[in-house]
Amino acid sequence: MDPQTIIAKRIAQELRSGMLVNLGIGIPTLVANYVPADVRVFFQSENGLIGTGPIPEEGMAHPTLTDAGGQPVTALPGASTFDSAVSFGLIRGGHVDMTVLGGLQVDQQGRLANWMIPGKMVPGMGGAMDLVTGAKRVVVAMQHTAKGKSKIVKQCTLPLTSVRCVDLVVTEMAVISFPGGRATLIETAPDVSTAQILEATEAELVVSSEVRQMRL
């Protein structure tokens, strides 16, 4: 299984029926492909849609039915649309149960940096700062390393998205949570050892006494 699939499948297990969920661009979008059959959630696109459905079949795209990346989507029965003030009221106001975002760095206190690399990449924060500030649960979907360097670091060197501690980080190697604000290894990917994860991680990881293997 490729890294992105492992991450998306594992995060999909966090979904519960009735949740309002916002998926970011990139790996987070893939989570929608693995929603368990008995779970029904509402996906929000922050450009103003609840009830976002799959990519339309060829020829069925509508120019004013798009996701936050501007790509065509469908709206499931029961969907609703609204303006950006309502959309971010939902986000900031704690009405979004879970947000899944990509990450550039997460530090051992659970702080996320995901919106710019000074001097290299300045895409802007878009909705990320509001999502991390306001969503009830923040899940980061990212590969464990980039160009051989750990993305789970002692302290973020890139500009922070928020000072809020995220709830869960899922990589192709590990699942990390933050009880008491300390990065804690709680699951390992199949065929990956705790030692390998510690080796690949710059942050000081607490190893949970109940580390288990991801069930994919």
Place this chain on the structure above:
Amino acid sequence: MKTVPLEQAVTMIPDGARLMIGGFMGVGTPERLMDEIVRQGKRNLTVIANDTAKPGTGIGKLVSAKLVRTAIVSHIGLNRETQQQMIAGQMTVELAPQGTLIERIRAGGCGLGGVLTPTGVGTVVEEGKRKIDVDGEEYLLETPLRADFALVHAFLADYLGNLAYALTARNFNPIIAMAGATVIADAEHIVPVGLIAPDHVVTPAPLVDYIVANT
């Protein structure tokens, strides 16, 4: 409310104007107004919008034509030209969190002195801003935004100026329609008065100054 031809609608906009423009990655942007601004070559514009779309689409057309001096937006990641002009010092880009940006516009249009938001506390976004403690929680004071013109895209307009929107093309449009000194709306369909049911009107007619005539 007046219905005006496209050319006349854009002639009203002077060089250096401060524009709010609807749309999210070009969806819900008044495309004909963008084309006509480029054709008339309006310069030194300040654009307040969610994003600068991508080259060749929506606000991206203004960027490609180098008409934008300042952009106040939440995202420029999908428009390389915006990033290039910013790095070259040809354009100033002020980035704001999307939820903060829309609330600043809403505050401007609703007569509020600003909004208090937790978004950005402890990040570079808080630089130069007042922090206010409310019941033990820290918030940033974000100031209101207004503009000379709001350029709105609607799905339906009637001849009084009532507007209704379609799906995700709504986004910033009804909010900027409150915050522009002059509001110019371009609608996909202009319909007789009464056809948009009162409950379905999103932007009430008195807010809209001009509708661009359909040719």
